[in-house]
Amino acid sequence: MTLNSKIPAGPLESKWKTYKSTCKLVNPANKRQLEVIVIGTGLAGASAAASLGEMGYKVKAFCFQDSPRRAHSIAAQGGINAAKNYQNDGDSTYRLFYDTVKGGDYRSREGNVYRLAEVSANIIDQCVAQGVPFAREYGGLLSNRSFGGTQVQRTFYAAGQTGQQLLIGAYQALERQVAQGNVKMYTRHEMLDIVTIDGKTRGIIARNLVTGELERHFGHAVLLCSGGYGNVFYLSTNAMGSNVTAAWKAHKKGAFFGNPCFTQIHPTCIPVSGDHQSKLTLMSESLRNDGRIWVPKKQGDTRKPNEIPEEERDYYLERRYPAFGNLVPRDVASRAAKERCDAGYGVGSSKQAVYLDFSSAIMRYGRVEANKKGEENASEATIRQWGMDVVKEKYGNLFEMYEKITGENPYVVPMRIYPAVHYTMGGLWVDYELMTTVPGLYALGEANFSDHGANRLGASALMQGLADGYFVIPYTLGNNLANDISVKAISTDHPAFVAAEKEVRDRIERLMNIKGTESVESFHKRLGKIMWDKCGMARNAQGLKEAIEEIKALRKEFYANVRIPGEINEFNPELDKAGRVADFLELGELMCMDALDRNESCGGHFREEYQTPDGEALRQDDQYMFVSAWEYKGESQYELHKEALDYEVVHPSQRSYK
Amino acid sequence: MEHYNMNLTLKVWRQKNKNERGRFETFQVKGISSEMSFLEMFDVLNEQLVAENKEPIAFDHDCREGICGMCSMYINGRAHGPWHQTTTCQLHMREYKDGDTIVVEPWRANSFPVIKDLVVDRSSFDRIIEAGGYISVNTGNAVDANAMPIEKHKADESFAAAACIGCGACVAACPNASAMLFVSAKVSHLALLPQGDPERKIRAVSMIEQMDKEGFGSCTNIGACEAECPKGISLENIARLNREYIGAIFSGDSQNA
Secondary structure, three states: OOOOOOOOOOOHHHHHHHHHHHOOOOOHHHHOOOEEEEEOOOHHHHHHHHHHHHHOOEEEEEOOOOOHHHOHHHHOOOOEEOOOOOOOOOOOHHHHHHHHHHHOOOOOOHHHHHHHHHHHHHHHHHHHHHOOOOOEOOOOOEOOEOOOOOOOOOEEOOOOOHHHHHHHHHHHHHHHHHHOOOEEEEOOEEEEEEEEEOOEEEEEEEEEOOOOOEEEEEOOEEEEOOOOOHHHHOOOOOOOOOOOHHHHHHHHOOOOEEOOOOEEEEEEEOOOOOOOOOOOOEOOHHHHHOOEEEEEOOOOOOOOHHHOOHHHEEOHHHHHOOOOHHHOOHHHHHHHHHHHHHOOOOOOOOOOOEEEEOHHHHHHHHHHHHHHHOOOOOOHHHHHHHHHHHHHHHHHHHHHHHHHHHOOOOOOOOEEEEEEEEEEOOEEOOOOOOEOOOOOEEEOHHHEOOOOOOOOOOOOHHHHHHHHHHHHHHHHHHHHHHHHOOOOOOOOOOHHHHHHHHHHHHHHHHHHOOOOOEEHHHHHHHHHHHHHHHHOOOEOHHHHHHHHHHHHHHHHHHHHHEEOOOOOOOOOHHHHHHHHHHHHHHHHHHHHHHHHHOOOOEOOEOEOOOEOOOOOEOOOHHHHOEEEEEEEOOOOOEEEEEEEOOOOOOOOOOOOOO | OOOOEEEEEEEEEEOOOOOOOOEEEEEEEEEEEOOOEHHHHHHHHHHHHHHOOOOOOOOOOOOOOOOOOOOOOEEOOEEOOOOOOOOHHHOEHHHOOOOOEEEEEOOOOOOOOEEEOOEEOOHHHHHHHHOOOOOOOOOOOOOOOOOOOOOHHHHHHHHHHHOOOOOOHHHHHOOOOEOHHHHHHHHHHHHOOHHHHHHHHHHHHHHHHHHHHOOOEOOOOOOHHHHHOOOOOOOHHHHHHHHHHHHHHHHOOOOOO
16 A cells, blocks of 8 residues: 555645645535544544534534543643744744744654644634633733744743633534534543444444443544543653543554654653652743753752852753753753763752753843833842742743642742653654545544654644644545535444444453453553653663563553453443553554664654764654554554655755754 | 651542442551652552452542643542642642541532542533533634734733633532532633623523523522632632623623624
8 A cells, every 4th residue: 555645736835725725615515414523622623523513514522531621632831833923033834834844853744734834823813713812912912932943932822721721712612513513522432443334434433431331423534633642651741541542443443553653752841759650740841931951060969959059050951052042842852851860960859850940030030020110229039029920920820830749939949850751743644634544534633643743843732733623624524525425324233333343342341351460550550661761762772672572571461460340331440541551552562663663863753873973863864754654464563654755845954953 | 848658547438320329438548658649649549449359439530730620529628628729639648647537529519410439420511611601703714813902901811710620619619509600700701802792691691591500509609619719710700790691681682692
């Protein structure tokens, strides 16, 4: 099978315009006959379900949480990028496109990324119209801030709760369609398989998580908006329930998995403490607008941070990357933190942390306030207080969260931070229309692989989720469903539905019948440790080979010895989790295979064997300028397909942020 | 900060499903670190129960960073426990000391029926939003985002109301199980913005009607909702909701406003 990305011909800036004006349409009467299933209600899923409902399609939306508003997009903090150039600082569609391609270390598709940049401005307009309360200046216009990997201010934000506000906007639009009967919402439901009939996706099997019953649902098309798979590492910034199950089931039914090893490790998270930690908490990248990252210049320095004088501090990002300083992309910042800690300069009791310090920003803002007030002779303490007030307004909720978790006051003592798993650039392979290799099955948002290459820039996940849901799928879905207008709804008594349901039931019964002695949680933790140690921030061939064998052995042990209490036909969170961990145990192996196969370093994928003399990622463009798309062929068997990446406009070079 | 370990007695509400009677069950947990979050302490307890071949305690949780609104425990008589403006998942064990007894119940309100143990059904909140908690604008209809300046203080006030996470602590804390703080937060968020203005009357009336239909109690200005709200949603929003509602009713055009 050759992969066809279906990128429209023509110059980059007219591809999407041409597509939109020439794609097939479905008339309103036919839309009412066409049923669409949406899995997941984060930014991608909620925006897609709402938009398709508004257009007149019959939509069914599913989420495993108790309400669509809880999807993990809600936790995104810092902001959303858009090429509005409201700051008059040189931004443009091209520049957002270029920054994203470069930030992704030249492993994304030009056509997709340009489209993303193009629709970014519409997203902000749409969200404001919905009532998203973005931060504003005194003149009443929208405010912007900077994010990593860019030199312009194009990030729109709502304090440190941007994801929440955007998701609430999409959720409200979704509920409006539910009220109108265009969308039927299924909460506390989990998709456990897709149903294909005559080579096309025609529905799903879902489990009602309250009653445990299996349900069959027909759809002319199925949209997977089920997020990323960072929880394969056990400890990540993802929500506890975030999982790969929907995507993985689709993968096993023929959807290729793109670049599974491309994982984003976010540089600024609260460090691990103790053995019982269940998740890691992000401190927004927006903090790097004002916070300065440093470690002591002396190895193993045990002094308190405030006792270390300025000249004995190593602001290593500013030192190594003077042009971008603390705002280098995430992969670069994470590796630099690891490098310092590994070299013995880490701080805190674990020595696996660096400082994120606001003291200079506090004084800088304080002096601005003093000037505004005309109080040039204000005392240092007063200036500091004024500065703290400004910092509080910008980042207050993040500082509070830090204090709740660590018990330390970050206005006075620098934050301790360390990188943590945050986002997965890899995902189901999709073409320009967001369709996977299974006809009728689409993947949107973090669930697909398409726009971020080997590293995602900050504030671009929200942009991509909403771009896919609001502005891409409404066109591309119609282009394909136009061929389906004569297909009547298929009865869920069709043998394909019966067979798929049986398969799901057998899988659940198999898990329940193991009746072993070790908890699901314990297996998940063990898998996470293998992944973090050997397929985490730095990888090498030897470690990856070991990891593959260890994961295989762990999977075998899981199927021999996992203990799942309770019954199938009841509310049983342990059973839900067991199914998800079972899928992670397969995905982890594929991630290691992919990382092993890619003999280069790029973006978040850092193979120790491939680095420049000063420790930067060393790409091998002559051999690896392609997307790895893996086809499932049976347990531990995957076939690699390659989609070559053609750069027509941007000229890939060694990324430099110096 | 000094860390320490503690042993605790937990009295937790157990209920098999919404039809069966519930009861308290007592558990001992040992070696809990002061660094753990409250839910991590529950993870330890559940691991212990699985090891003993008993059924773990069901509780809702997801993001564990205080924003998704899923966690919902009533701890020693307080929604989300003792910390000010904190969700259950952000409460940390350094609050407790060795030998403490902690009583944990689900949200208690007729409009939030128990599904199992500490898990309740809050779909009534979604239905209230369906009744009008939105601005009717289809995708693609929007004008340029800066076409309409909004005074900063209004945008900030709207944001403060929009910070509601829909967890239901306000209902759980209220002796009347009233949902007024939740409804008022949404009505305020949208009414304070010019984009929300065209529908403000019908929105207030429809959402109140749905709230009553769901069986939530009346507001008697006790203020427990505001005191326990993890996001600090202010009672002023309830005053605003009352103004919006009365304005809509007396203007007589609430049905076609």
